[in-house]
Every structure is written in structure tokens, then in C-alpha cells.
Amino acid sequence: xxxxxxxxxxxxxxxxxxxxxxxxxxxxxxxxxxxxxxxxxxxxxxxxxxxxxxxxxxxxxxxxxxxxxxxxxxxxxxxxxxxxxxxxxxxxxxxxxxxxxxxxxxxxxxxxxxxxxxxxxxxxxxxxxxxxxxxxxxxxxxxxxxxxxxxxxxxxxxxxxxxxxxxxxxxxxxxxxxxxxxxxxxxxxxxxxxxxxxxxxxxxxxxxxxxxxxxxxxxxxxxxxxxxxxxxxxxxxxxxxxxxxxxxxxxxxxxxxxxxxxxxxxxxxxxxxxxxxxxxxxxxxxxxxxxxxxxxxxxxxxxxxxxxxxxxxxxxxxxxxxxxxxxxxxxxxxxxxxxxxxxxxxxxxxxxxxxxxxxxxxxxxxxxxxxxxxxxxxxxxxxxxxxxxxxxxxxxxxxxxxxxxxxxxxxxxxxxxxxxxxxxxxxxxxxxxxxxxxxxxxxxxxxxxxxx
Numbered sequence: 001x002x003x004x005x006x007x008x009x010x011x012x013x014x015x016x017x018x019x020x021x022x023x024x025x026x027x028x029x030x031x032x033x034x035x036x037x038x039x040x041x042x043x044x045x046x047x048x049x050x051x052x053x054x055x056x057x058x059x060x061x062x063x064x065x066x067x068x069x070x071x072x073x074x075x076x077x078x079x080x081x082x083x084x085x086x087x088x089x090x091x092x093x094x095x096x097x098x099x100x101x102x103x104x105x106x107x108x109x110x111x112x113x114x115x116x117x118x119x120x121x122x123x124x125x126x127x128x129x130x131x132x133x134x135x136x137x138x139x140x141x142x143x144x145x146x147x148x149x150x151x152x153x154x155x156x157x158x159x160x161x162x163x164x165x166x167x168x169x170x171x172x173x174x175x176x177x178x179x180x181x182x183x184x185x186x187x188x189x190x191x192x193x194x195x196x197x198x199x200x201x202x203x204x205x206x207x208x209x210x211x212x213x214x215x216x217x218x219x220x221x222x223x224x225x226x227x228x229x230x231x232x233x234x235x236x237x238x239x240x241x242x243x244x245x246x247x248x249x250x251x252x253x254x255x256x257x258x259x260x261x262x263x264x265x266x267x268x269x270x271x272x273x274x275x276x277x278x279x280x281x282x283x284x285x286x287x288x289x290x291x292x293x294x295x296x297x298x299x300x301x302x303x304x305x306x307x308x309x310x311x312x313x314x315x316x317x318x319x320x321x322x323x324x325x326x327x328x329x330x331x332x333x334x335x336x337x338x339x340x341x342x343x344x345x346x347x348x349x350x351x352x353x354x355x356x357x358x359x360x361x362x363x364x365x366x367x368x369x370x371x372x373x374x375x376x377x378x379x380x381x382x383x384x385x386x387x388x389x390x391x392x393x394x395x396x397x398x399x400x401x402x403x404x405x406x407x408x409x410x411x412x413x414x415x416x417x418x419x420x421x422x423x424x425x426x427x428x429x430x431x432x433x434x435x436x437x438x439x440x441x442x443x444x445x446x447x448x449x450x451x452x
Contacts, residue, residue, distance in 0.1 A: 039082020087179030118178025160265030303431025313395030322412030
């Protein structure tokens with residue numbers, strides 16, 4: 001093809017509902033594909049480790065229904081990546097079942113459904129470690145150890161374009177993907193239509209978060225991307241948004257340590273020499289992208305392991321003297337918890353909102369707290385009963401902190417709730433690594449079925 005057009009209605013399908021107005025404006029532009037990513041590790045390790053979704057199922061069904069009906073009516077393929085936030089096998093199965101139910105509900109004409117899985121057997125990873133093929137850490141992590149592997153409850157591999165292309169080649173009209181690189185979902189469609197790797201991967205990079213590449217800010221609005229062998233055009237569909245040189249270039253630098261590179265399974269998109277031109281009021285054209293194939297095919301692995309059960313308490317502070325000594329207040333509460341439970345086997349985490357609750361140690365105004373603070377306390381322990389008591393101790397003992405120069409007896413801390421509240425279990429990232437594979441499809445088994 002000389003070009004390919006793809007619309008993306010939601011940068012994280014199901015996390016918040018898409019906006020129908022701009023979506024249907026996008027559908028009216030006659031795209032060749034309708035695609036969206038449904039996952040992210042921004043939501044933390046809990047959904048992966050617990051094998052759950054971070055959002056209500058109804059929101060996910062709603063987005064899938066809008067997209068499926070539009071795709072079937074237009075006769076174009078629909079592609080979803082990282083099903084159900086994490087792309088685990090159960091989330092893929094959930095989305096496949098939703099598609100089946102929607103097809104029956106609306107009496108849709110027969111179509112071919114394809115899906116692939118991304119979960120990885122820990123023993124396969126162990127074989128790589130023992131076989132002298134290191135599982136290499138990302139973001140300054142060291143090589144994966146078997147001890148870290150043993151602390152892992154669930155692993156997913158991040159697919160590139162390969163399983164999507166395989167299912168497109170089998171004639172699938174709807175594709176549900178396991179955990180995937182955001183850009184690969186879109187790049188696969190462009191590559192399958194014969195476009196170069198550089199333009200295909202840039203198209204994926206700019207579309208992955210939908211209207212995050214447009215201005216003014218407005219999430220969950222549809223964006224249209226069109227790629228040729230020379231350039232990529234991106235157009236905002238919402239009547240009040242524009243894709244500008246600044247918004248598109250800014251999004252190209254989004255969520256990466258190096259603003260010029262996007263690494264995927266099989267290579268790297270180099271945006272160092274990209275040029276951005278405003279070719280229409282709502283459209284920016286991008287040229288100059290380059291794709292560098294990798295010498296070795298490596299797949300990213302994400303793993304999560306359970307730490308313990310978790311309860312949350314909240315305390316408010318307005319007394320200026322207590323605010324000035326909030327670290328001593330927290331340390332008093334920690335000390336009381338140690339006296340009750342010993343030095344290990346539990347965790348307390350304090351987030352001080354109004355001082356550094358969002359940015360932590362990176363907060364430049366940490367020494368200038370507000371006139372009131374909210375302290376969120378997380379208590380973690382092996383059992384729910386112990387976690388509740390740890391959180392209760394870590395929260396209530398702030399009220400009893402013994403500070404020098406305090407004359408009153410009423411305490412300097414108030415409580416939003418007298419009780420502590422049970423939250424999801426606590427998990428931690430155990431794998432953020434890459435593993436070499438000889439076959440790009442080795443970790444991503446595909447399946448198809450005739451629906452309707």
C-alpha cells in the first residue's frame with residue numbers, strides 16, 4: 001500500500017471510557033485499522049501479581065463494544081494489545097469471551113477472531129539462567145538471579161509485532177493480544193501492509209496513547225495516524241484539539257530515559273533526526289525517523305511477586321510544630337511498631353502529602369511543607385490480621401508522638417478514619433529484564449476461532 005490509516009480511541013483501553021464523539025469522527029475518516037493498547041505497568045505490580053484488572057469490567061466491555069461494532073460495520077481489522085491491563089492469560093481469555101458475547105448480543109456477521117498469550121513459565125527463564133544466557137536487567141538492575149525468580153508469582157513477556165502479523169496473515173478480523181509493546185500493536189498493521197519499519201514504528205509510537213499527542217490536553221479522545229514510506233501524519237479527531245509540532249514532538253519524548261530512542265523486540269526506533277511540520281491546522285507531519293535492527297532478539301519480561309497483605313491508614317496534621325517535626329512523629333510510630341512486632345516480618349510506608357507525597361526525595365520544595373499535611377500509612381504483613389494491627393499502630397501512634405516543647409495533651413494529629421482500611425495485597429516488581437530467544441514467536445502461542 002502507498003499508505004495506511006489507523007485510529008486509536010484510547011491510550012489505555014478500559015482504564016477510563018473512550019469518548020464516542022471523536023471516535024466516530026475517526027471512524028468516518030475510513031481508517032484501515034482500529035487499534036488500542038489496553039495495558040500498562042504504570043498501574044504497578046498488583047494487577048500482574050494478583051492476576052486481576054485495575055479497572056471495572058464494564059468500562060472494558062464498553063470500549064470493546066464501541067470498537068467492535070465500528071470495525072465490523074466498516075469491514076476493517078480491530079486490534080487490542082495487553083488485554084485487561086496486564087496481558088496475562090486470564091485477561092486475554094476474558095477479552096476473547098467479551099468479544100464472543102458482543103458478537104452474539106448484536107447478531108454480528110461471522111468473523112475470524114485471533115488471540116495470543118504472553119505468560120511465561122518461570123522454569124523456562126530458569127533454563128536460560130542455568131544455560132549461560134543471562135536474563136539481563138533494565139533500569140540499572142543486575143542480571144536476574146534464581147532467588148529473584150523464586151519470589152515471582154507471575155511473568156509476562158512483552159510481544160513485538162510478530163504475533164500480530166502472524167494472526168493478520170491468517171486472516172483475523174479481530175485480534176486480542178497478550179502483553180505487548182504499545183507501539184508494536186500499530187506497527188504490525190503498517191508493516192503487514194508493506195510499509196518500512198521506521199515509519200511503521202513511529203506510527204505506533206505516536207498513536208499509542210491516543211490524544212496525549214494532541215493539545216490542549218484531553219485524554220481518551222481519538223487520534224488518526226497515516227503512514228507512508230516517507231512520513232507519518234497525525235491528526236486530532238476531537239473538534240477542540242490539534243496535533244501540533246510541540247504536542248507531537250513532546251509525545252515522542254514521553255516516558256523514556258533517552259528522548260530519541262524507542263526500543264522494541266527486534267530493534268530500535270531512532271528519532272534523533274526527526275523533523276516536524278504543521279501541514280494543516282489539526283495535523284503534524286513527521287519525517288526523518290530511522291529503524292536500527294538489533295543484533296540479538298531479546299524480549300522484555302515483567303514479573304511480580306507478593307510481599308504481603310496490606311491495610312491503609314490516614315492522618316491529618318495542621319499544627320505547625322507537628323508539621324515541622326513530622327519525621328520525628330513518623331519515627332516515633334515506627335519505634336512503637338518495632339516494640340510490638342520486632343525488627344522484621346512487617347513493613348510500614350509513609351507518604352506525606354503536602355510535603356513530598358508525590359515526588360518523594362526528588363521533591364525540590366521538600367523543606368517548604370504546606371500549612372496542613374495528609375499522611376497515608378501502609379502497613380504490610382504476612383497475614384491480614386497482622387497487617388491491620390501494623391497499620392493501626394503505625395497510624396495511631398502518630399497521635400501519641402512525644403515531641404520536645406509540646407505542652408498540650410490533645411495531640412497534633414487528626415484521623416480521617418478511626419479505623420484502617422484493607423487494601424489490595426502488596427506486590428513488588430521482581431522482573432524488569434530482557435531474555436534472548438531464538439524464535440520471535442517462541443513465547444507467544446497464537447489461536448483462532450470463527451465467531452458469529
